[in-house]
Amino acid sequence: LTELKSLRANLERWEEIQTSLTEAKNLRDEIKYLLDELTNRVSFLNKSIKNERKRHERANMMPGLLRVIRGMTLTGIEDSISRLSAENNAASEKMVQAQTKLKETTSLINGLEKEANGIEREFKQASTSIETLNSEIDAMQARVDDFHGQITELQRQIEAIRQEVLDQAVLIATTLARIHTMTEVYGRQFDTLVCDEASSASIPAVYWACSLATKSALVTGDFPAIGT
Structure with missing residues (x-):
């Protein structure tokens, strides 16, 4: 009976794991999803920086008056490159952090699976003493408690x-x-809001969504359906 109680307790620990x-x-x-978003963001920023540098090269070949007319002042372009580079560096750093967290989480999963496999082996070993099993x-x-703490922090x-x-x-x-x-969405406002397939939503819901725009809102979809 004592051994059965011990095995039952062991099973409860296995379920916790x-x-x-x-x-x-x-x-x-979740980490993999964020990594994908960060990767896309870094790629977008790199392309933007590359385009701005090309604009800077073209602007550098233009007469000063033509640069002003076309809105391609060297100072403005240089400021844009600096801003994009700073944002790119920040996003790249976050991507490295997310990659580190992914490795830690994978290691955590491996550890948990190893512990679970160990408990399962205990069920198959009738020779294990009660004292050893309890220990x-x-x-x-x-x-497991430590893993929970790590998961919370992650x-x-x-x-x-x-x-x-x-x-x-x-x-x-x-x-x-x-x-x-x-x-993160309804608690802020946006310069421009685009609502696609609006005919599939209720009109109040579309109005409420458009209220988040501060400059312009574009509603698209099946316009005959919207009219009804």
């Missing part, structure tokens, strides 16, 4: 990276529904 594994794998997916369970629980850091990416974003694309649920 499975929960931690699910959380860690979800976190890994191993205590050690496993300590590690989630906090990833959320900070996600918020910074949104704060620096020039363009945000989302569904109409998430405009009502994401504080």
